[in-house]
Amino acid sequence: MLEKIKATANYIKERINASPEIGIILGTGLGGLVNEIEIIDSIPYIEIPNFPISTVDGHAGRLIYGKLGEKEVLAMQGRFHYYEGYSMQEVTFPVRVLKYVGISHLFVSNATGGLNPNFKVGDIMVITDHINFFPEHPLRGKNNKELGTRFPDMSKCYDKRLQNKAKLIASEHGLNIKEGIYVGVSGPTFETPAEYKMFRILGADVVGMSTVPEVIVARHMDLKVFGVSIITDSGVPGEIVEISHEEVQKVAMKAEPKMTLLMKKMIESL
Numbered sequence: 001m002l003e004k005i006k007a008t009a010n011y012i013k014e015r016i017n018a019s020p021e022i023g024i025i026l027g028t029g030l031g032g033l034v035n036e037i038e039i040i041d042s043i044p045y046i047e048i049p050n051f052p053i054s055t056v057d058g059h060a061g062r063l064i065y066g067k068l069g070e071k072e073v074l075a076m077q078g079r080f081h082y083y084e085g086y087s088m089q090e091v092t093f094p095v096r097v098l099k100y101v102g103i104s105h106l107f108v109s110n111a112t113g114g115l116n117p118n119f120k121v122g123d124i125m126v127i128t129d130h131i132n133f134f135p136e137h138p139l140r141g142k143n144n145k146e147l148g149t150r151f152p153d154m155s156k157c158y159d160k161r162l163q164n165k166a167k168l169i170a171s172e173h174g175l176n177i178k179e180g181i182y183v184g185v186s187g188p189t190f191e192t193p194a195e196y197k198m199f200r201i202l203g204a205d206v207v208g209m210s211t212v213p214e215v216i217v218a219r220h221m222d223l224k225v226f227g228v229s230i231i232t233d234s235g236v237p238g239e240i241v242e243i244s245h246e247e248v249q250k251v252a253m254k255a256e257p258k259m260t261l262l263m264k265k266m267i268e269s270l
């Protein structure tokens with residue numbers, strides 16, 4: 001795997017002739033950040049050697065290299081979800097590659113169901129910690145020491161300094177942000193009311209179907225991580241209504257300007 005990671009990273013480095021320090025996974029709610037990036041190059045995933053093949057209808061995905069303010073960034077437009085059938089190695093491969101291109105920071109976003117009764121649909125939440133509820137671990141198998149240690153520490157998964165910076169930026173710009181714990185599940189079903197209740201009892205504030213594998217791998221390689229969730233629907237007893245992917249997208253679109261502003265200011269201030 002290491003050879004593949006290095007080969008893919010080399011392909012990207014040679015193509016962009018740069019080594020940006022900031023990686024971004026443009027999950028749900030962060031699509032708008034693309035419009036803020038001064039795009040220098042955009043590489044369709046299909047052209048990147050060893051990248052997983054995208055299965056999503058039409059949305060092939062691309063890696064964007066560009067500038068956000070003064071900062072050079074590499075942004076993944078389109079991520080690989082476990083529920084699509086990718087292996088954990090495939091889901092997390094791009095994060096490995098970004099590390100070998102040279103990033104030191106990873107910014108991620110996602111859509112979630114809210115479990116904390118103080119959260120409203122449309123809120124955004126800075127992730128302070130996570131619970132891994134995926135049925136398979138991305139680091140299971142032989143460990144390559146060059147990538148990271150066999151038993152990675154997870155006590156400081158989401159960078160505290162970046163979280164504090166987010167709070168500062170939010171107060172400066174009048175953004176109301178929550179903070180809390182993300183539980184990552186495989187999906188693709190949304191939760192039953194009993195499952196939402198269980199995840200709340202287990203200590204989570206939101207539930208979603210991504211992020212945790214990528215963050216585990218990022219921390220394995222000692223990247224600094226910052227993550228934000230959009231609460232697109234409620235899993236709070238008494239507030240649960242029927243939902244769909246379309247509804248999730250619609251709510252996420254509405255919250256996008258808040259999310260985009262926060263991420264943009266965060267990255268510019270590094």
Ligand code: HPA
Pocket residue numbers: 111112113114190191207208209232233235248
């Ligand atoms: N559950 C899991 N994943 C999600 C949800 C949810 O309610 N909403 C958006 N992604």
